[in-house]
Amino acid sequence: MKTTTQRRVLKAALLAGAGLCIAGAAQAADPMVKACAKDGQFIIGFSQANNAEPYRQHVNDELTAAAKEVPGFTLQIADGAGNVNTQTSQVDNFITQKVDILLISPFEAAPLTPAVKRAMDAGIPVIELDRKTVGDPGKDYTAFIGGDNYKIAMEAGKYTAKTLLPDGGEAAVLEGLPSSTPAVERLNGFKDGVKENAKIQVVAEQAADWVPDKAQTAFAAMLQAHPDIKVLYASNDMMAAGALLAAKGAGKDVKIIGTDGLPGPAGGIEAVARGDWAATFTYPTGAKEAIEMSKKILLDCATSVEPTVTVDTTAITPENAKALAGK
Structure with a gap:
């Protein structure tokens, strides 16, 4: 049995703990910005x-x-x-x-x-x-x-596996700036997506830093080394535009997939509508x-x-x- 003194000590400790909980709750409920206001500038x-x-x-x-x-x-x-x-x-x-x-x-x-x-x-x-x-x-x-860069690129990979190359074939990837997170996620997502079709081989991948002229140069070299590439996944629309120029220059019919789905005359949506690309995936x-x-x-x-x-x-x-x- 606890003595009167022990009960008082226990009660004080419980009250102190309750006070800390209340203080913690109040602190957690503070606005993220102190100067917030409905009519603020x-x-x-x-x-x-x-x-x-x-x-x-x-x-x-x-x-x-x-x-x-x-x-x-x-x-x-x-x-x-x-x-x-x-x-x-x-x-x-x-x-x-x-x-x-x-x-x-x-x-x-x-x-x-x-x-x-x-x-x-x-x-x-x-x-x-x-x-x-x-x-x-x-x-x-x-x-x-x-957006979920990995998921978007995986959808592009699955589209390749099921729709563009159902009977298999060679594919390639133009990666963005390797030190940026979307570049890595899009590269890995596409490669994982095409795994749904074991007949597809990703025979080349090259960073082109999101830039169309680098993409054109890189894809031209890919086509020289691998002339049977049938699908090219570009990690953004700008690189897809560069890849199209490389394919035309090499006289190759390559199905090109972009990423961004930009509006306007130079955007990916128009490129697909014109039949220049096989697809693009919007990045909101x-x-x-x-x-x-x-x-x-x-x-x-x-x-x-x-x-x-x-x-x-x-x-x-x-x-x-x-x-x-x-x-």
Whole structure:
């Protein structure tokens, strides 16, 4: 049996523990940004990997349009120009400006990781679009919004296995910048997808850094070494365009698959509609989702957000390309 003194000590300990729990709960319920307010004025800084890429400009356009719909939001876009040092400097400038939220599409994962950490340490929420830095969403940065690169490429691989090369044959891959996460995920996804057809051989894979002229050169060399290539998977639409030029130059009929599904006369949707490519798979920008998440944090004073938001892809094939091109 406990003495009166022992009971008092136990009661005090329980009360202290309850107090800590209440304090912890209160702390956990704090807004992610202290200055959040329904009628506030907020600056969102976006560090873009490289404005020269058509997909990146498409992201910028959709972000700009979405931000204009929100009173109180000012969007500032910095062009990393495909240079990690430039992009790092621009992120640091945003930190110095004390922007309210940082959006970033890192040109390369590892080199931009310290800059993202500095932003987080400064109390600025960081939402990563399309490409990731090293670490985990919800821990090392606030959230990741983008398509599932591996899944998108796997769908392209399965489409090859079932529809383009049902009787087997040789395929090749043009990879993006190897130090970026989408390049690795898309390469692996396609190679895993075509495994559904054991008669298909991936005979060549080469990085072309997302650039059409490098893709043209690389695919021309592939066709010289492997003249029986029947399908080429390009990890973005720009490289698919370069690959088409290489195939025409070599007098080869190669079924080309792109990734991005960009709109417009030079985009992947039109290329499929014209019959130049066999397919492309859309890579959604995540722009609307990023602005919605920014609203939750800055206007709705959210205490937390989903660490990963995956936006779905659409397969653009000869069956639906003309209808989608008209939209």
